[in-house]
Amino acid sequence: MALQSLDIKARSATTTQPPSARNPVHVAKLIDISKCIGCKACQAACMEWNDLRDEVGTNVGIYDNPRDLSDQSWTVMRFSEVEVEQGRLEWLIRKDGCMHCEDPGCLKACPSPGAIVQYANGIVDFHEEHCIGCGYCLTGCPFNIPRISKKDSKAYKCTLCSDRVAVGLEPACIKTCPTGALVFGSKEDMIHHAEGRIADLKERGYAKAALYNPQGVGGTHVMYVLQHGDQPELYANLPKDPSISPLVSLWKGVTKPLMSLGIGLAVFAGLFHYVTAGPKEVEEEETD
Amino acid sequence: MQVTRRQFFKICAAGVGSSSLVALGFAPGEALAEVREFKLARTTETRNTCPYCSVGCGILIYSLGDQAKNAHAEVMHIEGDPDHPVNRGTLCPKGAGLLDFVHSPNRLKRPEYRAPGSKEWQPISWDEAYTRIAKLMKEDRDKNFIAKNDKGETVNRWVSTGMLAASASSNETGYLTQKIARSLGMLAFDNQARV
Numbered sequence: 001m002a003l004q005s006l007d008i009k010a011r012s013a014t015t016t017q018p019p020s021a022r023n024p025v026h027v028a029k030l031i032d033i034s035k036c037i038g039c040k041a042c043q044a045a046c047m048e049w050n051d052l053r054d055e056v057g058t059n060v061g062i063y064d065n066p067r068d069l070s071d072q073s074w075t076v077m078r079f080s081e082v083e084v085e086q087g088r089l090e091w092l093i094r095k096d097g098c099m100h101c102e103d104p105g106c107l108k109a110c111p112s113p114g115a116i117v118q119y120a121n122g123i124v125d126f127h128e129e130h131c132i133g134c135g136y137c138l139t140g141c142p143f144n145i146p147r148i149s150k151k152d153s154k155a156y157k158c159t160l161c162s163d164r165v166a167v168g169l170e171p172a173c174i175k176t177c178p179t180g181a182l183v184f185g186s187k188e189d190m191i192h193h194a195e196g197r198i199a200d201l202k203e204r205g206y207a208k209a210a211l212y213n214p215q216g217v218g219g220t221h222v223m224y225v226l227q228h229g230d231q232p233e234l235y236a237n238l239p240k241d242p243s244i245s246p247l248v249s250l251w252k253g254v255t256k257p258l259m260s261l262g263i264g265l266a267v268f269a270g271l272f273h274y275v276t277a278g279p280k281e282v283e284e285e286e287t288d
Numbered sequence: 289m290q291v292t293r294r295q296f297f298k299i300c301a302a303g304v305g306s307s308s309l310v311a312l313g314f315a316p317g318e319a320l321a322e323v324r325e326f327k328l329a330r331t332t333e334t335r336n337t338c339p340y341c342s343v344g345c346g347i348l349i350y351s352l353g354d355q356a357k358n359a360h361a362e363v364m365h366i367e368g369d370p371d372h373p374v375n376r377g378t379l380c381p382k383g384a385g386l387l388d389f390v391h392s393p394n395r396l397k398r399p400e401y402r403a404p405g406s407k408e409w410q411p412i413s414w415d416e417a418y419t420r421i422a423k424l425m426k427e428d429r430d431k432n433f434i435a436k437n438d439k440g441e442t443v444n445r446w447v448s449t450g451m452l453a454a455s456a457s458s459n460e461t462g463y464l465t466q467k468i469a470r471s472l473g474m475l476a477f478d479n480q481a482r483v
Binding site: 044 | 290323383384387
């Protein structure tokens, strides 16, 4: 077995234990919303690095461009104009994209072996050559991130530039960010960095500033510093307590073994019928 | 379908055998999950300055090949230069999208000339362009150069022609540009940085 550039921790629809002796560093991307100016350099750098080009859309009167994530746009800026209190307007700009959950719903839901993997450093990656385009990852994702391509009917999303991280580089969006709103490093360092930012924001009057690292999905490897940490939904409906849809555990936990049992029973019944009643004889007729 | 007793045993044996192999972990088609290959591994890295605004961010241009004689270089990726003091690796959205600027069908790759009153641009060679600029500069300078002012003091002014220089120049280029413009007596001298 080849030695991969990144160790795999979990693999979709696979029950065998992946190699897990090595202890790599957990990586994380930290998005400081209070520093983001919405310039979209991260969007441009993402498309450039990953060889993607989205369609040039039309202006619909808002700054969101492209309007939504797609197979060509793995990250988009979501602009929310929010009146946090009477007469105090705030322009909250959230870089949306894959959160790289520690407990990834997409991977849990995926029925195709090896189409979704989680590396030991925390990155959740799609391997489109194994993708069957069923769209279960969309159901499994608590953040509504994966998109099925119209071109090849396969699911795409942010890879956290696993190809760059594998050779020791930071993701393309992190490198380009002119304001330093995006930072990348070990998860431990990123939490430490966020603590400093939150203390600063609290001093500036944002008493509820907090780190967004939701435990409902085991924590994420993409975290936000939110000025209004108590109301993540202000930021273009960022879920407050994200969790994997119960449909996934229903499908993987209850339905799947029942169905396997059903298939087994059908085979057994067929065999039983064949042994007891024999094959169905058809009168030979000339059909030419 | 007619199955003899012998065939029936063979089918059963094959079925039990293959399912046992799968159960033992010899399932076929276990593909590896490998990350996308790092695309810059053996490309040529060239330092340059972003051509857009006056900030003058440092960029790294990556081109195909290792500069071997028969390999035709092609710019395939551009990102910020971490060693550049201005931007330390960062780039704005325009800089981050420079690759498409390089490969744009609308990119101007040669000097063009539009005659006064004409609507048409015509391509000319660099030699023609430089010769024409030099000729017009000399003509205008010979006609309008002010060597002395009303009081008879030497001023060596040339105020009828101006120069607009690039902002993405290095210190050395900027120094030379300044020397050339001032040595001609030019006073109207500005920089794209203020546009």
